[in-house]
Amino acid sequence: MLTIKNLKKNYGKRAVIKDLNLEIKAGEIYGLLGANGAGKTTTINIICNLIEADSGTIEINNKKVSQGTKKYVGVAPQENLLYKNLSCQENLKFYGRIYGLDGKKCDRRIAETLAAVNLSDRAKTPVESLSGGMKRRINIAIALIHEPKLVILDEPTTGLDIETRYEIWQLIEDLKKQGTTILLTTHLLDEAQRLCDRIGIIKEGKIIAEGSLNELRKLIPAAEIVIIKTKETEQAISRGKELGFCHRYYGNDLAFWLPEKLELRETLELFANINLESISRKDVDLEHIYLELTKNGI
Amino acid sequence: MKYWRETIAVAQRILTELWRRKRSLIFWGVFPIAILLLNGYIYGGRAGIPTAKAMEFAAPSSLVGAALFFSCLGGSVATVVSEREQQTLKRLFISPLSGVSYFLGIFVAHCFIGIGQTILVYTVAAFLGAKFDGSILLGLAIVFLSILAYVGVGFILGTQLAKRAEDVNAIVATFGVPLLILGGAFLPTSILPKNLLTIAKVNPIYHMNEALVGVWARGKEFAEIADRFWFLFIFALVTIALGWISYRSTIYIEKRL
Numbered sequence: 001m002l003t004i005k006n007l008k009k010n011y012g013k014r015a016v017i018k019d020l021n022l023e024i025k026a027g028e029i030y031g032l033l034g035a036n037g038a039g040k041t042t043t044i045n046i047i048c049n050l051i052e053a054d055s056g057t058i059e060i061n062n063k064k065v066s067q068g069t070k071k072y073v074g075v076a077p078q079e080n081l082l083y084k085n086l087s088c089q090e091n092l093k094f095y096g097r098i099y100g101l102d103g104k105k106c107d108r109r110i111a112e113t114l115a116a117v118n119l120s121d122r123a124k125t126p127v128e129s130l131s132g133g134m135k136r137r138i139n140i141a142i143a144l145i146h147e148p149k150l151v152i153l154d155e156p157t158t159g160l161d162i163e164t165r166y167e168i169w170q171l172i173e174d175l176k177k178q179g180t181t182i183l184l185t186t187h188l189l190d191e192a193q194r195l196c197d198r199i200g201i202i203k204e205g206k207i208i209a210e211g212s213l214n215e216l217r218k219l220i221p222a223a224e225i226v227i228i229k230t231k232e233t234e235q236a237i238s239r240g241k242e243l244g245f246c247h248r249y250y251g252n253d254l255a256f257w258l259p260e261k262l263e264l265r266e267t268l269e270l271f272a273n274i275n276l277e278s279i280s281r282k283d284v285d286l287e288h289i290y291l292e293l294t295k296n297g298i
Numbered sequence: 299m300k301y302w303r304e305t306i307a308v309a310q311r312i313l314t315e316l317w318r319r320k321r322s323l324i325f326w327g328v329f330p331i332a333i334l335l336l337n338g339y340i341y342g343g344r345a346g347i348p349t350a351k352a353m354e355f356a357a358p359s360s361l362v363g364a365a366l367f368f369s370c371l372g373g374s375v376a377t378v379v380s381e382r383e384q385q386t387l388k389r390l391f392i393s394p395l396s397g398v399s400y401f402l403g404i405f406v407a408h409c410f411i412g413i414g415q416t417i418l419v420y421t422v423a424a425f426l427g428a429k430f431d432g433s434i435l436l437g438l439a440i441v442f443l444s445i446l447a448y449v450g451v452g453f454i455l456g457t458q459l460a461k462r463a464e465d466v467n468a469i470v471a472t473f474g475v476p477l478l479i480l481g482g483a484f485l486p487t488s489i490l491p492k493n494l495l496t497i498a499k500v501n502p503i504y505h506m507n508e509a510l511v512g513v514w515a516r517g518k519e520f521a522e523i524a525d526r527f528w529f530l531f532i533f534a535l536v537t538i539a540l541g542w543i544s545y546r547s548t549i550y551i552e553k554r555l
Contacts, residue, residue, distance in 0.1 A: 050392060067394065070392070071394055079385055081384065081389040082384075083311065083315060085315045086318070090311075090314060094310075095389075098390075098393045099393065102303060126318070
């Protein structure tokens, strides 16, 4: 659906995208994960034909990106870019017509899209009187109005409260069930972990790792992570080294990577000589992988 | 078809937004009537002519010199600035909307507003006894050229100078009010000193005003106002071209944000 090859983009002397390669298959949710300034937005802007790449190629639906491929892409920017005086229906109608829909087809798509984002009962409500979550849903609905081949959701839950975040996640999961291809950019690791089939980690304009969560898990040699709290940090680290465990600090937490999963009792036995305040076990998740790969965190 | 559909979509959106702002809509109606009445009574009183006759001369000046200026020039500046502030401009750039359709959409929306104000001004003037004998088509052509010129200038100011909503009033006042005074919108140009009259002759509002007064108040034919008409025509073309260039440069700047 989307293929990016050897993409490069400089702003003046600063290289923002350095040889970026990426492929998104039809029907999948691909998460593009990276810190602010990693090159996510520039990549999106190039896909949307807003800015031109210095070199490389981008194909959407087997066509090179141009003014003509804009109709294949639906973008929900991270800000709610809406006409506040207009109703949900009027906002959708405006963009529907801009994307070439007219008459009954436009009306049908408005009804379908409002239903998809669960706002059918708010069709005639002015956007300015909607809650933050509803505005975000209409923002996404506009991206869907013309049935695009590829939907780009740029940090769709940034700045939303947790309940609204769950609403948006549900919406994205529903879109996936309908077979929509989605490029999701986010810096929320739990969001990417929950929603994405494959994840690409972008750092300084380059994809440094890519794959499903299970594939990414294989990039760090740990089956489980044990987090301990103790005043005897040095002794704990020494003991970890004796056992051949890598150790990391996640914030103030001292963590050991265990090459295989152990029972809690077995883990406690390993650190029996250390005066532990607490011990907990965690599966390796995207946060650990991301921190390991990018080294400097989000 | 694509351009037509997009143009109508943009125009309809602007008009719907205006319709939602009922207060603004009422003021856009009150303003030209107030200017017409003031102009008419001042003109009638100073020239010692009946109110009906004074209204015939006051109506064209009030329309092109005041009503259309603020609604079409100020309105198009505000439209562009509001799109920038709401960041909807960026969403439009992402969409397949062409720049031509966007400009035409703003023009068409302001044509509707301008025609509405024309009907309003001339209905009130007619109610006060004014009669108009000139060519309706020629008068409308002048009104359309005026709207085109105002929207073009509005586009330039909106894209190049007014970055925020707060800038709009200052910019419209700075550029507009001197031009309106020199154009005869509030005072007859016959009272202008010679040097100011020379300056007024390069002022498009002066030509709009004189052309429309000539046609709709004095019943002049095209040949008699041809110079002013062609001045307006060329001015409108130049502002559209400059407006287009300004829009392109805005796309370039905004895309990178």
